Amino acid sequence: MSFVETVLQENADLCAAIRAMPFNRALADGTLPTEVFQHYIIQDAHYLEGFARALALAASAAPDADAVAQLAGSGAGALHVERDLHAHYMGLFGVTAADFNTTPPTPACDHYTSFLISTAATCTTGEAVAALLPCFWVYRDVGHDIHTRAAGDNPYRAWIDTYVSDDFDAAVARSCELSDRLYAQASDTVRGQMRAAFAKSTLMEWAFWDSAWHLRGWPTPDPTGIAA
Numbered sequence: 561m562s563f564v565e566t567v568l569q570e571n572a573d574l575c576a577a578i579r580a581m582p583f584n585r586a587l588a589d590g591t592l593p594t595e596v597f598q599h600y601i602i603q604d605a606h607y608l609e610g611f612a613r614a615l616a617l618a619a620s621a622a623p624d625a626d627a628v629a630q631l632a633g634s635g636a637g638a639l640h641v642e643r644d645l646h647a648h649y650m651g652l653f654g655v656t657a658a659d660f661n662t663t664p665p666t667p668a669c670d671h672y673t674s675f676l677i678s679t680a681a682t683c684t685t686g687e688a689v690a691a692l693l694p695c696f697w698v699y700r701d702v703g704h705d706i707h708t709r710a711a712g713d714n715p716y717r718a719w720i721d722t723y724v725s726d727d728f729d730a731a732v733a734r735s736c737e738l739s740d741r742l743y744a745q746a747s748d749t750v751r752g753q754m755r756a757a758f759a760k761s762t763l764m765e766w767a768f769w770d771s772a773w774h775l776r777g778w779p780t781p782d783p784t785g786i787a788a
């Protein structure tokens with residue numbers, strides 16, 4: 561079995577759980593509370609920057625020119641397309657540059673981007689590409705699932721359309737092909753590490769939406785210790 565066939569089978573329940581999340585159900589029926597989407601879009605803009613950094617790091621260590629070009633191109637492409645989407649929604653939902661600049665990445669966002677960046681900086685290209693793949697695959701999966709149910713006047717239409725577009729589909733297909741190619745060339749040890757990296761990132765996709773739905777931020781410890 562190819563890498564993609566293997567990890568989709570291994571993570572089928574988790575992917576189903578992601579599609580069924582309250583955040584994604586509310587996105588599909590257009591009832592996602594404004595406050596939740598504002599929280600999400602700020603965090604997603606932070607995420608995107610970390611994701612693009614991880615792609616650039618993975619590109620710098622990739623084993624051949626094709627992989628270098630693909631990974632570097634994906635980082636630039638993601639920043640170009642998804643930053644426009646963020647700017648559109650920040651404008652629509654009244655999120656200012658000051659809101660963005662004064663809101664740090666949440667634990668869920670920070671954990672996910674730190675994992676991607678450290679994997680890209682210190683692990684094999686196979687592991688890095690496997691860790692980065694859920695970012696493509698999960699969003700296309702969720703985008704298509706929501707697209708089949710969402711009404712035409714859904715306020716999140718532009719978000720949904722981005723992840724069912726032919727361009728995004730082509731980017732997902734290229735990432736799957738590269739993952740399959742590196743998996744086919746890898747040792748058994750690296751193959752196991754690639755599968756683990758994919759599963760961890762997929763779980764962090766779940767945690768990212770869960771964190772946004774619950775408007776989670778950093779804990780604020782009570783200096784008196786009384787509340788504890």
Ligand SMILES: Cc1ncc(CN)c(N)n1
Binds near residue numbers: 607638694695696699
């Ligand atoms: C957290 C997250 N994961 C994936 C994507 C799709 N590039 C995104 N925008 N945000």
